[in-house]
Amino acid sequence: MAMKLREEIAKLRKRSLSSRKSGVVDEYDEPIPQANSAEDYLKVQSEIRELKSEISHQSKRNFMLEKDLRFLDSKIALLINHKITIEELESKIDEPLSPQALGTGTFSGLHCPELYGCLFFQLQTVPDYMAKLTRLVTSQEIDGLLQTVMFTLYGNQYEDREEQLLLNMFERALMLEVQEATEFNSLMRSNTAITRMLTNYYRRGPGQEYVKSCLGDLIQSVISNEQSLDIDPMKIYESMIENEEISHPPDTPANVLLQAAEGNAEVQRRIVERLPVLQDLVIRILDRLRQTINSVPYGIRWLCKAVRSLILEKFPDATTERINSFIGGFFFLRYINPIIATPHAYQLVLNPPSHQCRRNLTLIAKMIQKLANTTSVFESYMLPMEPFVRDHSEELKIFLADLCKVEDFHEQLQLEEYIALCRKDIHINIALSEIALLHTLLLKYEKDIMPSTDELCAILRDLPAPSEVMITSQQTIVRLELIHSLAATDIPNAETSLLTVAEVSVAVATVGSSDDSSIICRHCRHLLVRLLKMAPHCLHESHVNSALQSALLCAHEDVRMQADLTLQHFGTLRQVTGSDEQGQRLFEEVRMNFPPQYVLYQKLQLELQSLKSIHEALLAHAEYLQEQLDAYKEYLTAVRAKVGELQAGPYIFKKARGTSRFTHSQLEKEGVILESPGIPTQRRATIQYVFSCPEPGIYNIAMHRKGSQKAIYEKTLHLEDLLELQHLSDPIIEMEGFVVLNVRRTLILLNRIFMRKDSGGYHRPISRHFSAPTLTVTKAT
Numbered sequence: 001m002a003m004k005l006r007e008e009i010a011k012l013r014k015r016s017l018s019s020r021k022s023g024v025v026d027e028y029d030e031p032i033p034q035a036n037s038a039e040d041y042l043k044v045q046s047e048i049r050e051l052k053s054e055i056s057h058q059s060k061r062n063f064m065l066e067k068d069l070r071f072l073d074s075k076i077a078l079l080i081n082h083k084i085t086i087e088e089l090e091s092k093i094d095e096p097l098s099p100q101a102l103g104t105g106t107f108s109g110l111h112c113p114e115l116y117g118c119l120f121f122q123l124q125t126v127p128d129y130m131a132k133l134t135r136l137v138t139s140q141e142i143d144g145l146l147q148t149v150m151f152t153l154y155g156n157q158y159e160d161r162e163e164q165l166l167l168n169m170f171e172r173a174l175m176l177e178v179q180e181a182t183e184f185n186s187l188m189r190s191n192t193a194i195t196r197m198l199t200n201y202y203r204r205g206p207g208q209e210y211v212k213s214c215l216g217d218l219i220q221s222v223i224s225n226e227q228s229l230d231i232d233p234m235k236i237y238e239s240m241i242e243n244e245e246i247s248h249p250p251d252t253p254a255n256v257l258l259q260a261a262e263g264n265a266e267v268q269r270r271i272v273e274r275l276p277v278l279q280d281l282v283i284r285i286l287d288r289l290r291q292t293i294n295s296v297p298y299g300i301r302w303l304c305k306a307v308r309s310l311i312l313e314k315f316p317d318a319t320t321e322r323i324n325s326f327i328g329g330f331f332f333l334r335y336i337n338p339i340i341a342t343p344h345a346y347q348l349v350l351n352p353p354s355h356q357c358r359r360n361l362t363l364i365a366k367m368i369q370k371l372a373n374t375t376s377v378f379e380s381y382m383l384p385m386e387p388f389v390r391d392h393s394e395e396l397k398i399f400l401a402d403l404c405k406v407e408d409f410h411e412q413l414q415l416e417e418y419i420a421l422c423r424k425d426i427h428i429n430i431a432l433s434e435i436a437l438l439h440t441l442l443l444k445y446e447k448d449i450m451p452s453t454d455e456l457c458a459i460l461r462d463l464p465a466p467s468e469v470m471i472t473s474q475q476t477i478v479r480l481e482l483i484h485s486l487a488a489t490d491i492p493n494a495e496t497s498l499l500t501v502a503e504v505s506v507a508v509a510t511v512g513s514s515d516d517s518s519i520i521c522r523h524c525r526h527l528l529v530r531l532l533k534m535a536p537h538c539l540h541e542s543h544v545n546s547a548l549q550s551a552l553l554c555a556h557e558d559v560r561m562q563a564d565l566t567l568q569h570f571g572t573l574r575q576v577t578g579s580d581e582q583g584q585r586l587f588e589e590v591r592m593n594f595p596p597q598y599v600l601y602q603k604l605q606l607e608l609q610s611l612k613s614i615h616e617a618l619l620a621h622a623e624y625l626q627e628q629l630d631a632y633k634e635y636l637t638a639v640r641a642k643v644g645e646l647q648a649g650p651y652i653f654k655k656a657r658g659t660s661r662f663t664h665s666q667l668e669k670e671g672v673i674l675e676s677p678g679i680p681t682q683r684r685a686t687i688q689y690v691f692s693c694p695e696p697g698i699y700n701i702a703m704h705r706k707g708s709q710k711a712i713y714e715k716t717l718h719l720e721d722l723l724e725l726q727h728l729s730d731p732i733i734e735m736e737g738f739v740v741l742n743v744r745r746t747l748i749l750l751n752r753i754f755m756r757k758d759s760g761g762y763h764r765p766i767s768r769h770f771s772a773p774t775l776t777v778t779k780a781t
Contacts, residue, residue, distance in 0.1 A: 041536060041597065042556050044604045051611045052158040055205045057429075058618040060151035063200075065625035067143055072632045112463065114483060116435060119459045120428065121482035123438070124153050124165055125417065129449055129456060131172035134193040135180075136445045142193045145441065148434045150200050155428065157204045161416040164409045167299055170198070171306050178310040184318055187311070187326065198303070202335040205614050206297040208346055211339045213610065214292045218285055219343050222360050223353045229278045229360045231271045232381040237261030242677050271384065279388050282367045286392070289336070290399050298406060304331055305404040320397075327400050328372025337365040347617030352671050371396045412526065426482040432473035435480075436466035517576045521586060524573050527566040528590055535559045536597040544570065544587035545580070631751035635719060659692040660753050672745045678738040687712075693754040703738060713738055722747050 123129050130149060137145050154166035173194045181187045188195055201207070230236055237257065240246050245266075248257070261267050304327050311323055338345075341362050344352040353361065366382065370389055442449065442460060450457050532538060532547075535554055541547040548570065551563030570583045577583075664684040667673045679687060690702045690711075698718055702711040715735055722743055725731040731743035 039555075041601055041604070042534075042554075042559070044601070044608060045534060046556070048604065048608055048611060051608070051615060052205075053156070055611065055615050055618060056151075056155050056157045058615065058622065059157065059204065060147070060155060062618060062622050062625060063147060063151055065622060065629065067147065069625060069628055069632070070143075072629065113480070115459055115463050117481050117483040119439075119456065119463070120153065120430075120435075120480060121426065121484050122456050122459070124162075124428075124482065125484075126456075127165075127169040127172040129442075130169050131176055131194075132449045133441060133445060134173050134197065135176055136448055137193050137441065139191075141441065142196055144434075144437045145193055146196055146200060148430075148438050150197055150204075152428055152430045152434055157206060161413070163299055164413040164416060166201070167302055167306075167409065168413065170194070170201075170303060173197075174303075174307060175310055178307075178314045181314065184311075184315050184322060184326075199334060201303075202300065203346065205611075207300060207335065208339075208348070208617075209610055209614055210292075210295055210297055211336065211346070212348055212613070214288055214295065215285060215336075215340070216348060218281070218288060219340060219348060219361070222281065222364070223343070223349060223357045225360075226354060226356055228356055229274050229281075229363055231274055231278065231363070231384065233261040233264075233267050233271065234258055234381070236267045236270055237264060240264075240266070242680075244680050275384060278363060278367065279385070281364055282371070282388075283392070285340075285364065285368065286371070286396065286399070290395075293399070293402055296403065298409075300331070300335060301403055301406045302409065304400075305406055308404050324397050324400050325373040327404065328369075328396070331400070331403060332369055332372045337369055340368070341365045347614075347621055350620070354669065355671070355674050372400070428480050428482065429477055430480050432470040432476045432478065436470040436473075439463065439466050440471075517573070517582075520569065520573050520576060521582065524566070524569045524583065525586055525590065527562070527569055528587065529594075531559070531562045531566050532590065532594060533600065534562055536594075536600050539591055539594060539597070544583050547587065627751075628748070631748070634751070635723065659690050662689050662691070663687070664689070667749075670745065670749075671742055672749055673739050674732060674742050675740040676738070677740070678736075691750070691753055693750075699750055699754070701735070703735075717746075717750075719747075719750075722750075 130153070133145065134149075149169075150166075154162045154169070156162045177188060177192075177194060228236075228239070230239075234257065237246075237260065241248050246264075248260070307330055308323060308327055311318060311326060339348060341358070343349045343361070352358075366379075367385060367388075370382070370385070371393055439460075442456075443465070446457065446460065528544075531551055534556075535551045538547040538550045541550055548563055548567045551559055552567070554560055554563070573583050574580055664673065664676070664679070664687045667689060668676070668684075676684060686706050688704045688706055690700075690704060692700045692702075694700060698716065700714060700716055702714045704711055713736055715733075717733070722733075725733075725743045733741040733743055733746065735741065
């Protein structure tokens with residue numbers, strides 16, 4: 001899998017190499033080609049559909065790789081603590097952990113495919129089941145449920161029907177969450193399945209695409225400037241001591257240092273100088289968010305609206321300030337600020353920002369959060385920002401109120417469901433292990449989810465318990481056709497039958513309107529707009545019937561099916577109104593307000609470039625995750641060799657692997673060196689670091705002055721200790737006051753130097769994930 005990923009990444013890099021100079025994933029660098037024919041337009045649409053599908057699949061693969069990393073991480077921790085044996089651990093990791101390609105699966109039992117199709121259709125379309133299940137699962141069951149719900153049951157991130165069904169489930173789950181809250185401050189405080197799902201929802205393709213296009217250049221401007229924006233007197237004072245601008249005894253108590261920092265004129269001058277810069281960046285980000293509010297993904301805006309309504313219903317006496325603070329936390333704390341503070345984790349930039357840039361981004365995120373949540377308490381060093389917060393908090397309240405002003409989707413969802421049933425194309429790609437997991441959870445919590453008379457209960461009774469083969473078959477993925485009823489043989493087929501007035505009325509009965517013609521007219525408009533976006537050449541026709549007939553002759557099956565369904569609805573509208581007049585007026589109104597074909601084509605090309613950028617970032621992240629998995633597995637091989645319990649495998653370390661040298665700036669830029677309190681700035685260019693591996697799992701780091709063979713300082717690291725340290729929230733390695741190393745980045749660097757086998761028996765250069773483009777590893781003589 002890793003090789004396949006690297007090949008795909010290499011192809012994508014050739015395409016985008018010229019647009020990667022800044023480090024930000026630029027979306028619109030390429031010239032926009034012009035459509036020469038309707039066929040060109042349809043071809044781009046087809047490419048976009050395929051790319052959206054691949055983004056959804058790749059998102060799921062990345063999530064599973066992350067889950068596999070967490071799994072190995074926990075097992076290695078157990079091994080370190082001697083709670084399981086090496087043989088036990090080996091048995092858990094010998095098989096590939098995540099599905100890597102679609103396969104052909106089989107079900108045990110005569111009617112299992114149909115029964116499971118019925119089961120999963122009910123789970124997907126009736127929100128109560130999954131909403132209640134999210135409230136019941138244990139912390140150990142959350143990951144499996146999250147994977148199945150977010151990446152399989154509602155895994156198509158760009159498809160309206162699945163998006164709206166997911167929002168429907170979120171609405172029900174949030175309703176249960178709010179109903180169970182005993183006081184306002186307890187709302188959504190715990191790390192439940194639904195809060196995890198919401199966080200994952202924000203990280204889906206549309207959410208990342210918006211932040212990338214809206215804030216990407218602003219975030220890059222912060223990253224490209226190494227100047228500190230810190231306004232914490234203590235940190236400024238410590239920086240001045242480190243740079244030898246002032247002197248202070250090393251054993252000075254912290255409270256004395258703080259008093260000295262707050263009373264230092266230079267510290268105060270720097271704070272006054274930096275405050276306007278920090279404030280200007282915050283204003284620019286908020287202005288950009290206001291200007292692009294209509295581009296915020298619909299689902300995220302609708303969730304803010306739903307939460308606002310639910311809170312007002314539960315706590316009618318809650319003040320506007322408290323409600324706005326909660327919505328601000330919902331939007332900024334869970335969505336915008338994590339991307340601002342850690343853009344590399346969301347694939348917004350290719351390389352992790354420097355320590356100073358991360359600090360600057362964190363300060364900006366804190367300021368935005370304070371503006372959004374005026375009830376929170378400022379840290380003492382941020383008190384000078386209080387006037388700024390007071391001056392701009394009203395603007396943010398207006399933004400949050402506007403954010404919630406979106407239409408409901410429920411009527412459109414009814415139409416989407418009807419269209420899907422007509423086309424008989426409802427299916428999901430699902431691993432047998434995912435089927436078994438959800439089946440097992442339903443059996444476990446059946447009494448709390450549904451009454452014994454429920455239809456889902458009847459399906460569960462007919463299904464045999466998941467077999468051991470299904471439970472362990474993570475590699476086998478099947479295409480499961482979703483069936484709304486085992487007896488549903490009379491579903492209207494959009495390709496062969498016409499809809500009657502009665503059928504359309506049934507389809508929209510839940511909307512609650514007594515005017516069938518207005519409901520049908522709205523649906524006709526929706527279907528016509530969708531068809532014209534798929535086939536804009538039909539706009540050249542003067543009559544609605546001619547436009548629909550032109551679409552029916554299209555070579556693409558999707559266009560023909562959409563045209564057939566639209567024609568059926570216009571036929572029903574004709575029956576209701578008694579003529580073609582209303583349908584023709586509707587066509588002329590839509591055509592008048594429809595953009596020209598070349599404009600639509602340019603928008604498609606921009607969307608295609610943006611999707612390619614997202615896809616490339618997902619592939620790059622998958623490569624990074626796969627390399628980490630490889631490092632974990634090779635570590636276990638090293639442990640086996642070291643303790644002598646098993647024979648050495650083909651990837652065993654070479655005992656003498658040579659040494660590798662790095663400059664101080666190289667390691668600092670890559671995040672291996674976090675701080676350098678014991679090395680003055682002017683001397684850092686003269687320092688080199690030599691890494692060596694005298695035996696498997698043991699590493700030496702030696703600090704040298706350039707041209708000197710004698711080490712200033714040496715430190716020995718054991719791989720077991722590093723892996724244990726990385727479980728801490730902020731793991732570091734202290735090197736006797738000279739430098740502070742990031743444990744995780746050090747582990748990755750050691751892996752790349754000493755644990756990667758190549759055809760020549762030497763280590764490879766460090767990849768771009770862990771180094772700047774100019775960084776090279778030189779073989780020491």
